[in-house]
Amino acid sequence: MNNVLDKLNWRYATKMFDTSKKVSKEDLNTLLDAARLTASSYGLQPYHFYVIEDEDTRSKLRKASYDQAQITDASYLLVLANKPTFDESLVDDYIDNIIETRGVSRENLDGYSQMMKGALMGLPDAQKNSWTANQTYIALGNLMTIAAEMEIDTCPMEGFDNAQYNEILGLNDKNLNAAVVLAIGYRSEEDQTQHYPKVRYSKEEIITHI
Numbered sequence: 346m347n348n349v350l351d352k353l354n355w356r357y358a359t360k361m362f363d364t365s366k367k368v369s370k371e372d373l374n375t376l377l378d379a380a381r382l383t384a385s386s387y388g389l390q391p392y393h394f395y396v397i398e399d400e401d402t403r404s405k406l407r408k409a410s411y412d413q414a415q416i417t418d419a420s421y422l423l424v425l426a427n428k429p430t431f432d433e434s435l436v437d438d439y440i441d442n443i444i445e446t447r448g449v450s451r452e453n454l455d456g457y458s459q460m461m462k463g464a465l466m467g468l469p470d471a472q473k474n475s476w477t478a479n480q481t482y483i484a485l486g487n488l489m490t491i492a493a494e495m496e497i498d499t500c501p502m503e504g505f506d507n508a509q510y511n512e513i514l515g516l517n518d519k520n521l522n523a524a525v526v527l528a529i530g531y532r533s534e535e536d537q538t539q540h541y542p543k544v545r546y547s548k549e550e551i552i553t554h555i
Contacts, residue, residue: 349494352493352494352496353490353493354543355493355496356489356492356493356498356499357538357539357541357543358499358500358501358538359415359419359498359499359500359528359530359532359536359538359539360415360500360536360538361414361415361418361532361533361535361536362414362415362418362419362420362498362528362530362531362532362533362536363530363531363532363533363534364418366420366530366531367420367530368420368421368497368529368530368531372495372497373396373420373421373529375491375495376488376491376492376495376497376529377394377396379487379488379491380394380423380425380484380487380488381394383483383484383487383488384483384487385480385483385484386476386480387439387461388439389435389436389439389461389480390439390480391427391428391431391435391476391477391480392425392426392427392428392477392480392481392484392521392524393426393428393519393521394423394424394425394426394484395423395424395426395514396421396422396423397421397422397423397424397514398421398422400417402513402514403416403417403422404417405513406422406505406510406513408509409505409506409509409510409513410502410504410505410506410526411504411505413502413504413505415500415502415528416502416526416528418528418530419500419528419529419530420529420530420531421528421529421530422526422527422528422529423488423526423527423528423529424510424514424523424526425481425484425485425523425524425525425526425527426481426514426516426521426522426523426524427474427477427478427480427481427521427522427524428473428477428520428521428522429470429473429474429477429520429521429522430470430473430474430520431465431473431477431520432466433462433466435465436458436461436462436465437458439461440454440457440458474522478522478524481524481525482524482525485501485525485527488527489501489527492529497529497530497531498529498530498531498532499527499528499529500527500528501525501526501527502525502526502527502528503525503526505523505526507522507523510523510526511523
């Protein structure tokens, strides 16, 4: 357990990436599997992950990110996109997946299906967007933790023009919305922020036992 805490103390939001070091495809795939295996509400996974490697696309995204260098300098750029709205197909597709994966009958899942639809379909669009966006942050946290375990650096980023990202990546036509971005790579020795002591509230200040 101490090793986990050591890795979490080791990680920081990397400001400068070493462009000469590249995260391997094998390690990237491990991170993507971690994202895919992340828990989500009801297991519905109302999102899609984009791995941006194309230099021209990343150059455009950098301009839409207030010229932050991590966008182009990291080994990979992950865009976590949520579904801003949804209909019953979100649940129906998941039920189909359960049937195929577990070999159960549709009738056995009817109650579960109706429960999910009852909880979700009546939500206003703004609340649907908020709920699905929150799911992407669960995946983001898992990605960052697994990356730290692998001593791969990351920088989570919300500082970008959401509408421009959606246009550049063609997300609007796919009922997707760029919720948050994660730059993945290896820290530069010149990044002085890696040497800053980590600033966090003490357990006494931030945790209450009841």
